Amino acid sequence: MYTIALIAQKGGTGKTTITVSLATAAAQAGLTALIIDLDPQATACNWSDRRKKSYPESENPTVIDAQPARLQAVLEKVEGKVDIIFIDTPARSEQSSLAAAKVADLVLIPCRPQAYDLETIPNTREILSLAGDKPALAILNAVPSYGDRHEQAKIFLARINIPVCPITFGHRAAFGDVTADAVDRVLLLAGRALAAGVEPDRIVIDPAHDFGKNTWHSLEVTRRLGELTATGWPVLMSASRKDFVGETLGVGVDDRLAGTLAVTAVGAWLGARIFRAHDVLQTRQALDMVASVKGDRPPARTVRGLA
Numbered sequence: 001m002y003t004i005a006l007i008a009q010k011g012g013t014g015k016t017t018i019t020v021s022l023a024t025a026a027a028q029a030g031l032t033a034l035i036i037d038l039d040p041q042a043t044a045c046n047w048s049d050r051r052k053k054s055y056p057e058s059e060n061p062t063v064i065d066a067q068p069a070r071l072q073a074v075l076e077k078v079e080g081k082v083d084i085i086f087i088d089t090p091a092r093s094e095q096s097s098l099a100a101a102k103v104a105d106l107v108l109i110p111c112r113p114q115a116y117d118l119e120t121i122p123n124t125r126e127i128l129s130l131a132g133d134k135p136a137l138a139i140l141n142a143v144p145s146y147g148d149r150h151e152q153a154k155i156f157l158a159r160i161n162i163p164v165c166p167i168t169f170g171h172r173a174a175f176g177d178v179t180a181d182a183v184d185r186v187l188l189l190a191g192r193a194l195a196a197g198v199e200p201d202r203i204v205i206d207p208a209h210d211f212g213k214n215t216w217h218s219l220e221v222t223r224r225l226g227e228l229t230a231t232g233w234p235v236l237m238s239a240s241r242k243d244f245v246g247e248t249l250g251v252g253v254d255d256r257l258a259g260t261l262a263v264t265a266v267g268a269w270l271g272a273r274i275f276r277a278h279d280v281l282q283t284r285q286a287l288d289m290v291a292s293v294k295g296d297r298p299p300a301r302t303v304r305g306l307a
């Protein structure tokens with residue numbers, strides 16, 4: 001039984017994506033694979049539930065959830081019954097990362113070739129040393145098909161003495177159903193808020209543009225915002241001046257008003273109700289315009305061609 005833990009102190013680096021990809025590849029190669037999901041968000045478990053709905057016969061890899069304190073007991077229970085185990089962990093949880101690294105034969109640290117991910121690696125390495133310096137590899141994920149950012153990332157990782165997996169994962173827009181993921185997540189959180197006693201009319205949901213999302217994801221979640229409004233919760237959009245607007249138009253932070261207003265208009269058309277804005281007047285006007293096009297608001301003044 002060989003155990004691989006996927007840890008990274010940063011969220012959205014691809015821990016779950018790589019976990020389910022590797023476990024599925026192991027299953028296809030004839031191994032009995034098990035994923036232990038330590039993340040309370042249960043993304044791997046949800047993936048497995050969806051997979052079973054579409055393909056009821058798909059039992060390998062099996063996915064189970066566990067708490068870090070129960071990990072050892074779970075491993076003892078499955079001893080001898082599976083060939084390979086992948087442990088998926090949440091970001092920003094030293095307890096989970098440490099528990100997973102301690103029992104692993106190999107630790108993989110998914111990391112996108114960008115500064116925000118790379119700068120958290122020393123942090124992750126501290127956890128590795130607490131776990132007894134297990135064999136570990138950084139694995140570069142979501143590598144763009146152009147440019148040499150991954151080469152630069154490899155140089156950075158070599159400099160801080162982290163071995164890098166020779167295989168990298170390319171950026172694949174098809175990897176995630178980002179909107180389904182956002183809907184799952186906000187419904188879970190809204191449910192939790194309700195259960196904790198928050199008044200329903202004080203709850204709004206937000207697809208969280210650019211959080212754990214690259215530009216493709218933020219564009220898609222905007223295009224499919226109707227799936228969020230269809231949940232019935234009021235949708236908040238906070239897309240103003242975001243990096244996906246900047247990357248889409250190739251403009252810096254001071255030149256994102258037109259892009260922001262376009263996104264705002266699409267969001268309003270698809271039913272978003274609350275807009276966080278930097279440019280309040282322009283946003284108000286864009287929203288009034290959309291409301292009038294929709295037929296929800298009369299024009300402020302009409303004097304032409306009414307005869």
Ligand SMILES: Nc1ncnc2c1ncn2[C@@H]1O[C@H](COP(=O)(O)OP(=O)(O)O)[C@@H](O)[C@H]1O
Nearest residue numbers: 011012013014015016017142170171172175176
């Ligand atoms: N190689 C990739 N190409 C494109 N999108 C990716 C890639 N890896 C991950 N993603 C997407 O990025 C988001 C975060 O990935 P995820 O695996 O959930 O990260 P983590 O588990 O580390 O939080 C998901 O929407 C996922 O579909």
Ligand SMILES: [Mg+2]
Nearest residue numbers: 015016039043
């Ligand atoms: Mg995850």
